[in-house]
Amino acid sequence: MFQSFDDTSEGHLSPERVMRLRDELKRRNLDGFIIPRQDEFQGEYVAPYAERLRWLTGFAGSWGLAILMRDRGAIFVDGRYTIQVRKQVDTSIFTPRHLVEEPPAEWLEKELKPGEVVGYDPWLMTADQVARFEKAAAKAGAQLTPVDSNPIDAVWTDQPARPAKPVAVQPTQFAGKSAKDKLADVSASLEKSGADAVVLTQPDSVAWAFNIRGADVAYTPVVLSYAILHRKGEAELFVDGAKLPEDVAAHLKGIVRLRTPQDIEASLANLGSSKARVLIDPDWAPERIRAILTASGATIVPGPDPTRLPKARKNPVEQEGARAAQKRDGVAMARFLCWLDQAALAGDQDEVTVAQKLAEFRNAGGMLKDLSFDSISGVGPNAAIPHYRVSKASALPMKKNEIYLIDSGAQYQDGTTDITRTVILGEPTREMKDRFTRVLKGMIALSRIRFPKGTCGSQLDVLARQPQWIAGLDFDHGTGHGVGSYLSVHEGPARINKSDRTPLEPGMILSNEPGYYKEGQYGIRIENLILVREPEAIQGGERPMMSFETLTLCPIDRRLIEPRLLDPEELAWLNAYHARVLREVGAFLEGRELDWLKQACAPIAT
Secondary structure, eight states, X not given: OOSOOSOOOOGGGHHHHHXXXXXXXXXXXXXXXXXXXXXXTOOSSOOGGGOHHHHHHOOOSSSOEEEEESSOEEEEEOTTSHHHHHHHSOTTTSEEEETTTSOHHHHHHHHXXXXXXXXXXXXXXXXXXXXXXXXXXXXXXXXXXXXXXOHHHHHOXXXXXXXXXXXXXXXXXXXXXXXXXXXXXXXXXXXHHTOSEEEEOOHHHHHHHHTEEOOSSSSSOOOOOEEEEESSSOEEEEOOGGGOOHHHXXXXXXXXXXXXXXXXXXHHHHHHHTTOEEEEOTTTSBHHHHHHHHHHTOEEEEOOOTTHHHHHSOOHHHHHHHHHHHXXXXXXXXXXXXXXXXHTTSSSOBHHHHHHHHHHHHHHTSOEEEESSOOEEEEGGGGGSTTOOOOTTTOOBOOTTEEEEEEEOXXXXXXXXXXXXXXXXXXXXXXXXXXXXXXXXXXXXXXXXXXXXXXXXXXXXXXXXXXXXXXXOOOSSOSEEEOOSSSOSSEEEEEESSSOOOBOOTTOEEEEOOEEEETTTEEEEOBEEEEEOOOBOOTTOSSOBEEEEEOOOOOOOGGGOOGGGSOHHHHHHHHHHHHHHHHHHHTTOOHHHHHHHHHHTOOOOO
């Protein structure tokens, strides 16, 4: 239900597919080709037709990029996938590289020979990405060139069709603001930026602006589409009309002019012929869109997508929806963890069956539309893989005295959830308790912090890491990401990591998820979602400070906590949190499940 546990990696087919692609590149007089994971919408989740990187290499992660030359190749991943990539990819064809330590453009500059020509699909790469690769190729005396059609599509004989599922309206009772009012706000922002129009290239921006939702990709309720919003005049939405039921067409009538997806290039050219100033987000807009606008005479106004901040700043209705969704999800999680305590070591459970059981509990709670991502369900050594994708082939059985990690989430119509809990199946070692408690200390530190206006995620990230740093430990993923409102579970622009520069603003929802991973043995992650509160005065203080409201309601495994490592303030926070979980989640439980929750939320003595 909801999630497939089939092994979708086909790395064993890579040699034959690579051979076919190299033949196609030779036919096109190309010495190499760049294969990003992204589709033409730069999304984290892509439809099956756009899984070109997975089809060619076998790599099934959510971010990666490969470069295939006639006699060599490389695949680039970040710290989340360094273990996974070696398991899924034929490393005799694609040498794994660390994205940060050796960026793809730098590798290309070193590997290219003078006169070589490398192709790329201008719909699948942003203008900024292309600029970096062009600079690298020029330094090597080589050439980077766009292709008119993707050569992988030419050799992928059974490539799936594009999705054609119907679009739905997201009612104002959940959206909190009408599409008409949102478009008026965008128009006002264009006035300030001096732009005549903006091209929205991210489907979740389109979905938010028009209060629509779709089912074109897994886990994220969007319709794959572009839109052009004009400062004066109607908006244009480029979508297959067959996807629009009567109620959706009626909802869009009067606020947008419907176009076919094939009309986008003509509409971009029309902007150019009218000498319009067009805002595009260089971090997200495909190079092809920039090229058409420039060639037709438009003036590019580079800047952030004007819907990104309003989308991230949840309005009061969306905030209440998030609280309701988190409480509903917390009930499902409590019922699941209660069941797990009894069933885990019965001998018939593994990583797949346990994840399926959680999905059943979520579905029973009502309003569930989908999961928000592939559940990461790992026990023992698999828990040590931060973004492990469980399959029937890889699933390990639940085993006594091992750690089990479940990172999962749901899409409810009133909110999106994302939670990670780590539990012990038996008795933990002293080291497990030490590492778990350090992760918990980092999570609590971030939960309790107060901070002034203008603070960004990179300034807070150290709070989650400091308890590990002092012990010579760390984790390789970011501490937190933005979360949408029945939209993307990984939403920009704000993040909590070592480099983010987006100021946090009231209404933003982010994850708080430090972790620790001991390769080959066990992994730990504790994740709550947190909401940025409005600034408040502090007694005796001189500046109002923002803070976080914890949204996630679920017990944290007391058996893995070493109380001696918690200071009195941390212990007080944890006991207060558990008291709240018992009060708010317990109201929906009874019998054995309520008894379990009372025990799981019992205060820890000072």
